[in-house]
Amino acid sequence: xxxxxxxxxxxxxxxxxxxxxxxxxxxxxxxxxxxxxxxxxxxxxxxxxxxxxxxxxxxxxxxxxxxxxxxxxxxxxxxxxxxxxxxxxxxxxxxxxxxxxxxxxxxxxxxx
Numbered sequence: 787x788x789x790x791x792x793x794x795x796x797x798x799x800x801x802x803x804x805x806x807x808x809x810x811x812x813x814x815x816x817x818x819x820x821x822x823x824x825x826x827x828x829x830x831x832x833x834x835x836x837x838x839x840x841x842x843x844x845x846x847x848x849x850x851x852x853x854x855x856x857x858x859x860x861x862x863x864x865x866x867x868x869x870x871x872x873x874x875x876x877x878x879x880x881x882x883x884x885x886x887x888x889x890x891x892x893x894x895x896x897x898x
Contacts, residue, residue, distance in 0.1 A: 796859060802851045809844030816841060832895045839888050846884050850877045 816838045824830045854873060861869040 796855050798851065799855055802848045802855070805844055806848035806852070809841045809848065813838050813841035813845060832892075835891065835895070839891075842888075843884060846880055850880060853877075 816834075820830055820834070820838075853876065858866060858869045858873050
């Protein structure tokens, strides 16, 4: 009976990579489109900024998911609890940076 090698990639890796790169493509496309559409006379609607905001959230969440697979799911049992603590701190920090950036952008748009 053939043995399956231990180094086979996790089944969650491919969807996370697809999400990350498609979100990155949407983010870059929307930023390029916004720069060509907006001018001093006709600014774009702030509602359109939800597109890059959700795309950047997709990039962050997929990055965090891939980081989980790499650090926590692949860790040995005796080191897994330490890896979970470090992963949780990094995930909260990354999501905090995202919330801070989106919040500051929204506040600066409403301050005009």
